[in-house]
Amino acid sequence: MELSLSKRISQLQPSPTVALNTKAKELADQGYKVINFSVGEPDFPTPRPIVDAAIEALNQGKTKYSAAGGSLPLRKAICQKLEKDNQLSYQPGQIVAGIGAKEILFHLALALINEGDEVLIPAPYWVSYTEHVVAAGGKPVVIPYPSDHKAARLTPAMIEPYVTPRTKAIIITTPNNPAGYTIPEAELRQLGQYLTDKPWWIIADEIYEYMSYDFPAISMATLCPDLKDRYILVNGLSKGYAMTGWRVGYMAGPSQVAEMVRTLQTQSSTCLPAFIEDAAIKALSMGSAATKDKMGLLKARRDMAIRLLREMPGVDMMPPNGAFYIFIDIRKVLAKSPLYANDNSLAFSAKLLEAHHVAMVPGEAFGAPGFLRLSYAVADEQLIEGLKRLGEALKAV
């Protein structure tokens, strides 16, 4: 008997970054010396005081359910963080904490989107946004990455051609994964002014907030307070505190949105574990100081990677100033071979993994074919060896 599955969910693509990471691990298990540049996580450990807070909570028996959407002490700690870092004033009722920013973003899509609503997603985008929108019955409308990607990040002129009466929301990510850029203040302000008279939800993914190297990342909500009734700030502890495995994310926004996202959590994951909440409160109390020393290390790796990439003929990039990614333009190299026609970086990344044992996520995963995403949050020796192999693979095209 053949029973049918959900048509909507059948359209979803599995996360390409998770898939590539799994394949890289399989090859490593077979004994190959794989260099994995595909992972979106810092390579340093969670700071000790945060780990200790979790251990202490476990020793105190905090092993039960906590409150849906986060306990009041956790939500208060998030309010304090937003006040201190971003000069934004929120009440605990406007905050929802969840199982990673990913769960928050997924639930936000379910909470905001009706069948056929369009969501503007500027490319290159984080892999899950489009699938969240599809799962919610909406239509992702991708704003293409401009061909000359070096100057433009996201301007009103780039957005305007994709606006329709069905536009319901826009997702803005700065600092950006995968492009590694932080939108400078003047540009962000201009974008905020453009959005002022647009009847859209603004979903602002600020998860790489602490990872901006050349100037601090600013929240658009801080620059443009008029947007606050439509602005949904999403952040999390995964990146800035090296806490990917702890799964803590949160949103701050209008109370009716927070209420819906919290309701969804009561019907899905229920809550964060209580002992994880204690660790999260500790992390938030430490602020960016928790990992500040690591930012210097990442900056040095970024500079080394840029230097090594610049030695590779045909390779181009927007100089990155945020997150821990370089989005490498290999279109000139791919154009040399019919195997990689139409900027087929997907085929090149498969070859790179199979023949050279280097895992890099292809641009297709982020809506921008012809690119490779390098995550440079890896040890120096790995970075040097992996980029040497990348250079060889590009030379062989």
Ligand SMILES: Cc1ncc(COP(=O)(O)O)c(C=O)c1O
């Ligand atoms: C831009 C962006 N947003 C959200 C997330 C989700 O982070 P988490 O679910 O670990 O909080 C990631 C993780 O890679 C990301 O890169």
